[in-house]
Amino acid sequence: MPIDDAYFGSVISYPVFSEVEKILSEDFEILASQIEFGMPTFLYRWKGSRLSPTDHDHHTSISSSEITEIGHAMEGNLPSSEMQREVFERIHQRSKEMRLWPIIRWKDKSRGIYYTRFVPEERQPKSDVRINKALFIATLASIALGGFLQASSPVFLALFYPQGYTIWDVVFTTVIFIMALMGIIGTHEMGHYQMAKRRGIEATPPYFIPGLPQIGGTFGAFIQQKSPPKNRSDLFDLGMAGPVAGFIVTLVALVVGFLLSVPVTAEQLAAIDAAYPNMSGSLEVPLLFVFVEMIFSDFIPAGGTIYLHPVGFAAWVGCLVTALNLFPAGQLDGGHALRAIIDERIHKYVGYGAIVVMFILGFWLMAILVFALSSGKEHPGALDDTVPVSKTRVLMFVVAMIILVLSIPPLTLSFF
Numbered sequence: 001m002p003i004d005d006a007y008f009g010s011v012i013s014y015p016v017f018s019e020v021e022k023i024l025s026e027d028f029e030i031l032a033s034q035i036e037f038g039m040p041t042f043l044y045r046w047k048g049s050r051l052s053p054t055d056h057d058h059h060t061s062i063s064s065s066e067i068t069e070i071g072h073a074m075e076g077n078l079p080s081s082e083m084q085r086e087v088f089e090r091i092h093q094r095s096k097e098m099r100l101w102p103i104i105r106w107k108d109k110s111r112g113i114y115y116t117r118f119v120p121e122e123r124q125p126k127s128d129v130r131i132n133k134a135l136f137i138a139t140l141a142s143i144a145l146g147g148f149l150q151a152s153s154p155v156f157l158a159l160f161y162p163q164g165y166t167i168w169d170v171v172f173t174t175v176i177f178i179m180a181l182m183g184i185i186g187t188h189e190m191g192h193y194q195m196a197k198r199r200g201i202e203a204t205p206p207y208f209i210p211g212l213p214q215i216g217g218t219f220g221a222f223i224q225q226k227s228p229p230k231n232r233s234d235l236f237d238l239g240m241a242g243p244v245a246g247f248i249v250t251l252v253a254l255v256v257g258f259l260l261s262v263p264v265t266a267e268q269l270a271a272i273d274a275a276y277p278n279m280s281g282s283l284e285v286p287l288l289f290v291f292v293e294m295i296f297s298d299f300i301p302a303g304g305t306i307y308l309h310p311v312g313f314a315a316w317v318g319c320l321v322t323a324l325n326l327f328p329a330g331q332l333d334g335g336h337a338l339r340a341i342i343d344e345r346i347h348k349y350v351g352y353g354a355i356v357v358m359f360i361l362g363f364w365l366m367a368i369l370v371f372a373l374s375s376g377k378e379h380p381g382a383l384d385d386t387v388p389v390s391k392t393r394v395l396m397f398v399v400a401m402i403i404l405v406l407s408i409p410p411l412t413l414s415f416f
Helices: 014-025 064-073 081-097 129-151 154-160 167-198 232-260 266-275 287-295 310-326 333-341 344-360 364-374 391-407 411-415
Strands: 028-036 039-046 100-108 113-120 207-210 218-222 262-264 305-307
Touching: 014 028, 014 039, 014 081, 014 100, 014 113, 028 113, 081 100, 129 167, 129 207, 129 218, 129 310, 154 167, 154 262, 154 266, 154 305, 167 218, 167 232, 167 310, 218 310, 232 287, 232 310, 232 333, 232 391, 262 266, 287 310, 287 391, 310 333, 310 391, 333 344, 333 391, 344 364
Parallel strands: none
Antiparallel strands: 028 039, 039 113, 100 113, 207 218, 262 305
């Protein structure tokens, strides 16, 4: 919830106000305090920061205009990021004991002034896991159908089983396709879910989404957050955990898929087109596939190609899911990670740029959906939106953007 939004829920009593004021006073000098919309709201700075002498008498309830005046008069020094994280973590933990969420924002970053409002913890209703189970079964069925369509394709059977096949060959191919694709999607979502648990963020189990069998049988999955991340680092880790975990499994599926694929000469390709008209085609692949093809170059005949095994197609779907989620826009995983690094205004404009790129690459429906969901809205960020993430996380975000570039298949090439 943005700090300036009104909250019309429970009113916090004066004893609680005194308690949270006491918590802040341990490490900060409080410049102003008042009840806004029934919630304790404070203006403060670190102890030891420099303060204009004329502002020492403002530790009272004041108006918004007076708060602004104090902000312009302040000059502050910040402790190390490690100490900031430690202190704000303690504030979060002690606030949690009172079932409060401290929303911490900068009032004037250049002068080290914070603006914090303590809001009542919002309790979400318990999730009905029967929905998760039903969607999982439906997605498993749609992926199984997608795998069966590939495993029973006349072209696939002719190339992979030239000496003849049995129903068990079809079943085996279908099963390993299910394992590969569900492994990618499931690992992606469990990465989010397990990271949420580690960071103390309440979240639902994954909701799997069945899709068209022709494109693998799934539109991915998602988890629903039921409480906000405490700080920017938690927000970043939550966003990155899924794509990184899913990408690792995708790499395994890609290598296995190439090892199982069949090389096809130009003559064989022509014979296949003649024997099975309109049943074979090319697939626009991401750069990652191109690099793997270079590794397997001795395996591909001159002038020919390879017929991708269904496990390799599962890796293609995994690349697509990973890349789309990594776009730094809106509430996508990449959008969460970017918001942890920059403020909401810059995040919004970068997000619009990412949506344009998504549209240019041919992902029109996805671009329209992300734009519709994020239009006019700014990412709320974490409860504590002041302590920056580590340089390691910034580097990880750069790596994630490289993964996006390597994983995104340029669908627009299909139209030229």
